[in-house]
Amino acid sequence: EAYEVRAPHVLAALELSKRGWRIDVGDKVGYVVTKGTSKIGERAKPYQLVEKNDIDYEYYVRNQIIPAAMRILEVFGVDEQTLLREPRKGLLAFGTD
Numbered sequence: 001e002a003y004e005v006r007a008p009h010v011l012a013a014l015e016l017s018k019r020g021w022r023i024d025v026g027d028k029v030g031y032v033v034t035k036g037t038s039k040i041g042e043r044a045k046p047y048q049l050v051e052k053n054d055i056d057y058e059y060y061v062r063n064q065i066i067p068a069a070m071r072i073l074e075v076f077g078v079d080e081q082t083l084l085r086e087p088r089k090g091l092l093a094f095g096t097d
Contacts, residue, residue, distance in 0.1 A: 008033070008041045008044030011041055011044055012044050012046045029046065031044045032045060032050050035056045036056070066083065
């Protein structure tokens with residue numbers, strides 16, 4: 001607990017430890033970001049303790065999926081605003097107005 005940085009995985013590990021789970025140095029601790037308005041680290045919870053309804057899916061779409069998709073879609077001339085504004089359609093239909 002002397003760990004200074006409050007990274008999400010560290011906070012998730014501390015939460016598991018408080019609940020009796022044995023966590024050793026070097027263990028990988030999976031977590032998900034839950035809904036809320038506080039900092040990401042404070043919303044990171046061990047995935048084992050989270051209900052599906054509590055996961056912040058919007059966070060994952062905006063911060064994980066869209067940035068990854070944009071690295072590919074930019075090659076085809078699709079910008080982020082178009083991606084978010086357009087109704088759903090097939091991948092090959094983007095940029096063919």
